[in-house]
Amino acid sequence: MSVEPITIKNLTIEEAAAELARLAREIAHHDALYHGKDQPEISDAEYDALKRRNDAIEARFPELIREDSPSRHVGAAPSVTFAPVVHARPMLSLDNTFSQEDVQDFVASVYRFLGRLPDQSIAFTAEPKIDGLSMSIRYENGKLVTAATRGDGTTGENVTANIRTIKEIPNELPKGAPAVVEVRGEVYMAKSDFLALNKQMEAEGKQTYVNPRNTAAGSLRQLDAKVTASRKLKFFAYAWGEMSEMPSDTQFGMVQKFKEWGFPINPLMKRLNSVADILAHYDEIGLLRPDLDYDIDGVVYKVDSLELQQRLGFRSRSPRWATAHKFPAEQAFTTVEKIEIQVGRTGALTPVARLTPITVGGVVVTNATLHNEDYIKGLGNSGEPIREDEHDIRIGDTVIVQRAGDVIPQVLDVVMEKRPADAVPYEFPKKCPVCGSHAVRERNEKTGKLDSVTRCTGGFVCRAQATEHLKHFVSRNAFDIEGLGSKQIDFFFESEDSALKIRTAPEIFTLERRQRDSLTKLENIEGFGKVSVGKLFAAINERREIALHRFIYALGIRHVGETTAKLLARSYGTYEAFATAMKEAASLSGDAWDGLNAIEGIGEIVARAIVEFYKEPRNVEVITALLAELNDGTPLPAEQVAASGSPVAGKTVVFTGSLEKFTRDEAKARAESLGAKVAGSVSKKTDYVVAGPGAGSKLDKARELGVQTMDEDEWLALIGG
Ligand code: IVH
Numbered sequence: 146m147s148v149e150p151i152t153i154k155n156l157t158i159e160e161a162a163a164e165l166a167r168l169a170r171e172i173a174h175h176d177a178l179y180h181g182k183d184q185p186e187i188s189d190a191e192y193d194a195l196k197r198r199n200d201a202i203e204a205r206f207p208e209l210i211r212e213d214s215p216s217r218h219v220g221a222a223p224s225v226t227f228a229p230v231v232h233a234r235p236m237l238s239l240d241n242t243f244s245q246e247d248v249q250d251f252v253a254s255v256y257r258f259l260g261r262l263p264d265q266s267i268a269f270t271a272e273p274k275i276d277g278l279s280m281s282i283r284y285e286n287g288k289l290v291t292a293a294t295r296g297d298g299t300t301g302e303n304v305t306a307n308i309r310t311i312k313e314i315p316n317e318l319p320k321g322a323p324a325v326v327e328v329r330g331e332v333y334m335a336k337s338d339f340l341a342l343n344k345q346m347e348a349e350g351k352q353t354y355v356n357p358r359n360t361a362a363g364s365l366r367q368l369d370a371k372v373t374a375s376r377k378l379k380f381f382a383y384a385w386g387e388m389s390e391m392p393s394d395t396q397f398g399m400v401q402k403f404k405e406w407g408f409p410i411n412p413l414m415k416r417l418n419s420v421a422d423i424l425a426h427y428d429e430i431g432l433l434r435p436d437l438d439y440d441i442d443g444v445v446y447k448v449d450s451l452e453l454q455q456r457l458g459f460r461s462r463s464p465r466w467a468t469a470h471k472f473p474a475e476q477a478f479t480t481v482e483k484i485e486i487q488v489g490r491t492g493a494l495t496p497v498a499r500l501t502p503i504t505v506g507g508v509v510v511t512n513a514t515l516h517n518e519d520y521i522k523g524l525g526n527s528g529e530p531i532r533e534d535e536h537d538i539r540i541g542d543t544v545i546v547q548r549a550g551d552v553i554p555q556v557l558d559v560v561m562e563k564r565p566a567d568a569v570p571y572e573f574p575k576k577c578p579v580c581g582s583h584a585v586r587e588r589n590e591k592t593g594k595l596d597s598v599t600r601c602t603g604g605f606v607c608r609a610q611a612t613e614h615l616k617h618f619v620s621r622n623a624f625d626i627e628g629l630g631s632k633q634i635d636f637f638f639e640s641e642d643s644a645l646k647i648r649t650a651p652e653i654f655t656l657e658r659r660q661r662d663s664l665t666k667l668e669n670i671e672g673f674g675k676v677s678v679g680k681l682f683a684a685i686n687e688r689r690e691i692a693l694h695r696f697i698y699a700l701g702i703r704h705v706g707e708t709t710a711k712l713l714a715r716s717y718g719t720y721e722a723f724a725t726a727m728k729e730a731a732s733l734s735g736d737a738w739d740g741l742n743a744i745e746g747i748g749e750i751v752a753r754a755i756v757e758f759y760k761e762p763r764n765v766e767v768i769t770a771l772l773a774e775l776n777d778g779t780p781l782p783a784e785q786v787a788a789s790g791s792p793v794a795g796k797t798v799v800f801t802g803s804l805e806k807f808t809r810d811e812a813k814a815r816a817e818s819l820g821a822k823v824a825g826s827v828s829k830k831t832d833y834v835v836a837g838p839g840a841g842s843k844l845d846k847a848r849e850l851g852v853q854t855m856d857e858d859e860w861l862a863l864i865g866g
Pocket of ligand 1: 212237238239240272273274275276277278279295331383384445464467469
């Protein structure tokens with residue numbers, strides 16, 4: 146983050162809204178890097194800090210939770226990619242309103258903008274805001290040709306094959322429909338279908354889903370459309386994109402047309418003439434909400450006349466003629482039965498509240514994250530109180546839980562009147578609950594403050610850290626070994642059989658050899674068949690050849706994410722050169738140490754973490770065993786970047802704002818292939834900032850620092866088109 150964040154308790158509502166907008170943008174950017182191109186710019190910890198800040202602000206201002214809030218998205222995003230589709234007309238979003246006054250202001254602004262007097266009545270439509278995924282479905286000459294997700298509003302993903310499996314969406318339009326029709330609306334999963342699916346998953350011993358919206362999203366993002374077909378997705382039509390002809394001149398009329406053409410439309414849509422009527426309909430829909438078989442999160446009001454819509458036009462991303470009147474976030478009361486501690490790869494101890502199961506907006510909630518020791522005590526990341534009177538959270542407490550389309554529900558507050566007389570403050574463990582090693586809070590070297598995270602110091606000794614470490618090692622951006630998932634790792638790790646057990650990464654590679662001479666055959670073990678064992682060994686053997694940056698990333702050195710791993714690979718070229726330098730840098734001085742610190746993008750904390758990692762004999766031992774398993778005893782040397790020829794070779798570039806000709810990932814890949822370094826934030830070392838529409842603080846910073854800025858076209862001209 147470029148600016149020092151304001152303490153959350155001091156935020157005004159306007160600042161909070163602006164901050165949430167910024168966080169949504171920033172987190173979405175990092176999500177795209179992480180999931181799309183596997184090239185994160187920040188460490189997991191930094192990412193988590195952004196998410197935590199977002200969550201904390203949302204906890205204080207639940208009414209500000211955004212449509213695109215990071216808390217509404219599943220962390221583990223889709224691993225599949227779909228072809229991009231550029232929307233013929235951008236897919237816009239809606240402004241949010243939260244109170245009756247907001248709605249009155251909205252209506253008044255429409256009258257004002259159009260220069261109408263209150264007695265020249267303007268009609269509005271009011272309909273539920275469906276909590277699903279918006280979709281644009283294009284028909285040419287009556288035939289469904291493309292279906293695309295909203296994406297960033299300009300470019301979505303092509304999910305045509307999947308959409309074709311939704312029975313409620315016609316594949317053909319009746320005769321007489323215009324030649325080009327784009328129907329837009331919401332794909333969703335009915336609550337009843339969601340609950341039935343979860344029941345089935347549970348019966349099959351599989352992981353259950355979190356909520357209908359995420360399940361619908363996951364069901365659509367399937368490369369195999371048969372899976373989508375089995376999920377019973379549904380649809381409501383409520384808007385349109387390109388139309389070669391307009392079959393009606395009102396919002397209401399258009400939607401009725403969609404109904405005639407065979408699309409489901411929401412039965413609660415009404416055309417109304419006054420603010421009072423609009424607000425009455427909002428209340429009515431609010432009362433019906435618990436009984437509807439689909440999740441809704443507000444009511445959308447739109448100016449009915451298309452001519453007036455046209456005149457009102459748009460602000461940057463949302464129309465002036467519409468607004469979403471949100472319902473308050475869903476909350477419920479329940480009790481904290483237990484507080485349990487989960488231990489992650491880096492040893493972080495995360496407390497989780499086990500709750501008496503409760504339904505919040507139709508979804509059963511049993512757990513809520515408590516983040517860290519301070520959070521339980523009622524303190525935020527900077528030590529500020531986050532609950533009234535600094536209430537802590539205790540076992541036995543009645544708490545208010547909030548689920549805002551969220552994966553992990555939040556504990557908002559404690560009902561002090563209901564606190565049992567014998568409730569005692571929770572004592573955060575001083576020892577790792579898994580391995581018994583000391584658990585400590587480190588002091589941040591930069592700020593001198595205590596870290597909010599408590600960490601187990603057990604390292605390899607800790608079973609939790611070791612298994613999480615192995616899971617990281619085989620993960621998609623590291624060794625990417627198919628067939629070795631979380632369940633399998635746990636199984637191999639727990640095994641005591643010398644022909645089966647895997648406690649360290651090199652043992653993954655010796656498994657096949659150990660199996661050969663053994664009587665306990667993997668293929669006879671439940672969950673593994675002959676075919677899957679063959680595939681697993683093949684997948685493992687394939688990785689005896691591995692790119693240097695993947696290898697370095699897989700080691701799981703603290704603070705070394707993929708971007709850093711790439712920098713290291715590029716700078717040192719071979720593993721040998723890298724490891725030698727790291728060992729030579731052990732004293733934190735001398736040429737090797739200076740060389741490491743001179744790499745742009747590597748700061749002192751990261752440099753230290755790497756050197757410390759190599760000082761640990763156990764690490765070196767494991768790496769030696771691992772290298773022996775690789776072809777030629779080493780990872781592949783890093784690709785040499787074409788450092789000459791291009792005017793941008795060796796330059797550091799930052800892309801910001803939205804790009805129109807490329808996706809961010811494409812622009813980045815292109816720049817890198819020309820020898821440029823792509824950075825996530827602007828500093829004195831930045832050479833160029835390429836700014837698209839919507840660029841904000843990074844562009845300001847570039848100007849402030851006198852860094853050269855350019856738009857996308859100028860950039861293209863510079864790199865030669
Ligand atoms: S109208 C130009 N109507 O809300 C406005 N949107 O923040 C086009 N949504 O991305 C959208 N129900 O996914 C509209 N009845 C409804 C809606 C609705 C849900 C979603 C949609 C859109 C988001 C806008």
